[in-house]
């Protein structure tokens with residue numbers, strides 16, 4: 151049975167897994183889990199991932215959740231080039247440092263901006279108080295500053311001279327608020343130069359392919375049928391407001 155990747159490219163962790171698998175020519179079957187349609191709560195998906203989040207994979211009778219664990223599994227199973235997840239002790243520790251930090255930092259703040267700027271007002275029809283928005287932008291700015299000053303510094307990439315899982319996860323996370331129309335690169339030349347290097351290392355075609363949905367999100371919400379999302383409104387409000 152082919153390796154199955156359960157993904158929705160609207161989701162940051164799914165895009166990271168998708169790009170990683172494609173870039174490394176890992177053969178897989180794309181299984182779409184439409185998160186906005188609530189497919190993660192279906193009976194079949196529960197058998198793949200009882201956490202009920204995407205991404206997840208099935209490799210034979212082995213199922214695995216969590217994007218970072220998935221990419222580490224794929225890196226080892228398919229023996230991807232060392233730079234993605236270096237065997238060098240300190241380089242790997244540098245990658246792990248970012249991968250450990252990002253969950254509660256750039257991922258959380260970037261995702262929050264996406265919901266506050268776009269999905270909550272445009273799809274759920276709820277006005278977001280200005281102080282909530284300002285606080286979210288302040289948190290995001292704090293994380294972006296740390297990415298520049300702590301994680302990139304004066305290196306080409308987070309772990310040194312070559313791209314790694316840390317850069318892949320970081321760029322994909324940073325693109326989430328961009329999808330909601332926030333230009334996070336403006337006034338950040340170091341971040342912009344790093345983005346250009348990471349995009350070049352991934353390849354423009356693959357990067358654009360993975361991001362076409364999220365970068366079209368502002369257009370998409372104009373015609374989106376948000377009725378299914380209303381079921382998740384209490385959860386979304388609790389999470390983001």
Ligand SMILES: N[C@@H](CCC(=O)N[C@@H](CS)C(=O)NCC(=O)O)C(=O)O
Pocket residue numbers: 161162163185190202203204205215216217218
């Ligand atoms: N830590 C997990 C996060 C997974 C996650 O939160 N996925 C979101 C999409 S970005 C999801 O599936 N949300 C659906 C829901 O909460 O109902 C990972 O890195 O894979």
